Amino acid sequence: DAETIAYYLMLGDDALILGQRLSEWCGHAPSVEVDLSLANMGLDLIGQATNYLNGAAGAMDGDKDADALAFKRDVLDFRNCLMVEQPNGDFAQTMARQFLFSTWQHMLLQRLTQSKDGHLAAIAAKSVKEVAYHRELATDWVVRLGDGTEESTRRMTEGLDWNWRFIPELFDVDETLQKVINQGIAVDPREFEDEYRSALAEALAQAKLAVPDDQRPILGGRKGHHSEHLGHLLAVMQYLPRTYPDAEW
Amino acid sequence: DAETIAYYLMLGDDALILGQRLSEWCGHAPSVEVDLSLANMGLDLIGQATNYLNGAAGAMDGDKDADALAFKRDVLDFRNCLMVEQPNGDFAQTMARQFLFSTWQHMLLQRLTQSKDGHLAAIAAKSVKEVAYHRELATDWVVRLGDGTEESTRRMTEGLDWNWRFIPELFDVDETLQKVINQGIAVDPREFEDEYRSALAEALAQAKLAVPDDQRPILGGRKGHHSEHLGHLLAVMQYLPRTYPDAEW
């Protein structure tokens, strides 16, 4: 049904857009090792996105596939949260975003393995280990940069500040989502909001950073109302399939 | 004929791509005054591009127009020189590019007003005053930044260095161009290369900058072999017409 499709899209778009953002780093990271781990995370996320979007496409009318959904939707039809579309900024901002998102995604996937939707549970079971690693890697960098030099502390503080206002969206439950939660398909994120906040507080304590004040929540991504950043990302990402609509690659 | 069309395209693409680059500055310039003059130059160039491209489209088969040429060609079909597609960089790099290009374009247009192609002569007559102003403005900035502070001198030197290797392409005459030169339609740029070099030397002397050493010429733009920058520019510029091929705006 429409709500289940929307849930697949939401999960798939989160992974796709974040994977795309990470791939922008290619060749420009602080060290070869970091280049390698950013590409690795990007690859995991693109793989996950493919699975979710194929799931969504399969449940839709017509003979769409994951590529059609990734490359032929415009901005108003994307369902990703606003956090993943935020610009990379510097390496601290990228890692702050990754930390806040992967921590959430990890807690979500742990529970999603119990979904009544067997396909979703299977994707979650496959992805949860990957995301556990993303979470660990990002947390390590938050600690390292938070408790590094004066400059890195400042940059990590700013990176967290930029992304902090998008946290509430991760726990926002609208009607569509509530319906699939009720069906036992989706995870209710509110179940783990406390756990999430504790995990953040713990990591930030280790990083010797203050927990930022809550900012006014910015919502909208789940209903297609994005920031200005997503349109630019899509213009690049979708260029070839838009330009050569009849070609296969 | 094909060669005349190619000449219109070359002139039109130069103006279009440089206009697009200038428009990227919008809202980000060093002062309101500069924002205004960058938008103004961009506007002039987009206007010129429209005229040339409409001229090209009119001479082609089918019912193409300037928009079809601007928004529906891919990178291999663009005929602009490599200089105009170079990234803006900082304000010095943008002004170095403008200085090197507008000086050339101005000398070209002065002569193009005598073209045997009446339409081309008319466009040139209309544009030459605009471009004279661009040249003056860019030259002023080269002088100001060259003979400003230590930092601005360094930045202007780097900006010139980045763009210098694209100068020879402006004076390169291939078979296609030679043919329209022979017909009295196109201007032979070699006629004014000395004048151009002198104008550069004079401005740089005023800016108290050394004339950069000649670098190995980088050619290719006139036959569609561009740098990696143009593809990204087109992905953004062409997004809407590519995404909604049946729409009018």
Next chain:
Amino acid sequence: QELVDAFEARVAADEFIEPKDWMPEAYRKTLVRQISQHAHSEIVGMLPEGNWITRAPSLRRKAILLAKVQDEAGHGLYLYCAAETLGTSREEMIEALHSGKAKYSTIFNYPTLTWADIAAIGWLVDGAAIMNQVPLQRTSYGPYARAMVRVCKEESFHQRQGYEAMTVLAQGTEEQKRMAQDALNRWWWPSLMMFGPPDDKSPNTERSMRWRIKRETNDELRQKFVDITVPQAEFLGLTVPDEDLAWNEEKGGYDFGDIDWEEFYAVVRGEGPVAKERMKARRDAWEQNAWVREAADAHEAKKRAAAAA
């Protein structure tokens, strides 16, 4: 007190106050705040539109948009100049903006998500701006009033262009219609907020009216805007996103739903959806290009020194 009385009498007689004339400190301060806020709005307002210049869908639309932001930069300049006649430098005003002390119109803290937003901004935002600004052509401070004459002429041109662009979308493909409706949904309420808080929450209105810095109240202007705009939306075949909207025969205007004032005050506080982006863009433009302004000054100084030698 004599000075004050004389000043108030001149204003009441619709005379223009000029820079060298005596004026109450509060008048001067209020004007600087209002004019600089207006100037900042022009400059910050270039950003949501600049976001689409590089992606304008045709050469004509690109040219129109470039011309429009060029006008806005021009308006910013006149207005900064008008404010400078009151003794505050442009640098001071810009610093106040960047520190968050000075405000700009709340509307520019919303993102331009699709091309239809550019049309909607022209139609609704410039429409609302004109509604606010037309009376200011008769404001009591001369330089401000004269700047507004020029601004209003250009703004009303922009508004017509915006409405025309919206017409094309509303008559276009299904996808264009959807974009147009979605843009109206997102921009409608923020446009109504552009007129400021309701009159009963706007303590300075009375004085500003007396001083002819303001010539109509926020609620009066808002009502006017609704009455003019609703029929335009209907003509476009678009639905205004307000279930409570209804023609009120008695008052000869529309009744409309409650505005989310909590959102308005949050946006005023700097917590709008893309407020961080806007401020970052302006600060980065200013700070990262400081070397250009310094170089220009240094070059100027060298030239002066050479001329003096």
Next chain:
Amino acid sequence: QELVDAFEARVAADEFIEPKDWMPEAYRKTLVRQISQHAHSEIVGMLPEGNWITRAPSLRRKAILLAKVQDEAGHGLYLYCAAETLGTSREEMIEALHSGKAKYSTIFNYPTLTWADIAAIGWLVDGAAIMNQVPLQRTSYGPYARAMVRVCKEESFHQRQGYEAMTVLAQGTEEQKRMAQDALNRWWWPSLMMFGPPDDKSPNTERSMRWRIKRETNDELRQKFVDITVPQAEFLGLTVPDEDLAWNEEKGGYDFGDIDWEEFYAVVRGEGPVAKERMKARRDAWEQNAWVREAADAHEAKKRAAAAA
């Protein structure tokens, strides 16, 4: 001289030299130059491909390309490690790259203009790289030889993927065929240059062969590459951009046209079409992220100090 003789005898017997073994200074220097150049090529080589990861035309192609650049980063790491066993630190090597003293493969100074270039790089550039590298699995320096075993396995996978991607284009729409042909036109000659100058202009070849740092000459490898690649191009229905290309029955290989060695040497000097872009990208990545490496070191030091306390 005894040491040298013993060394040469071991090498001649195809034994591996290990980091702690004695070796001639020239051997060490040549190896550091060669291995670090190879490592730099892997790292710089990520840039032309990174240029298309964000624009890959399908999720599958995006994943393949991400996996490929990940492999390349890995190769860079093994190779830097192999070079470090010879007593040169990674920082020294990277500084030599950024100052222009150390070189990287000339091929990465050409731009990736269309998606077909990514396919062409896999097919031609990885193909040529393998041709160069397969013999190096038996090179005399142990750590280098072992690194090459792993590198070669992955490279040949990349080469097959590239050829497959090219096949899809060559069998695709007219526009895709055109892209594919244009890519071959632009990458063919630079690929031939990847094998280095002709043997009679390669003065160190003899010694490098004796030391088993090189196991076949440049011209031999180039000939092999042409002989393998031309039939592949024919199979794809593409035309190799060389009018002089002809099968020579007698030598059992292809004759081919003259290489533009002037271009080659210019590119070696750092004057390739996008050499400035490549060096700027690498320098910026290194310099603008220096704070990250410093922070990691500072954090490590704090942790060590805490553990010691």
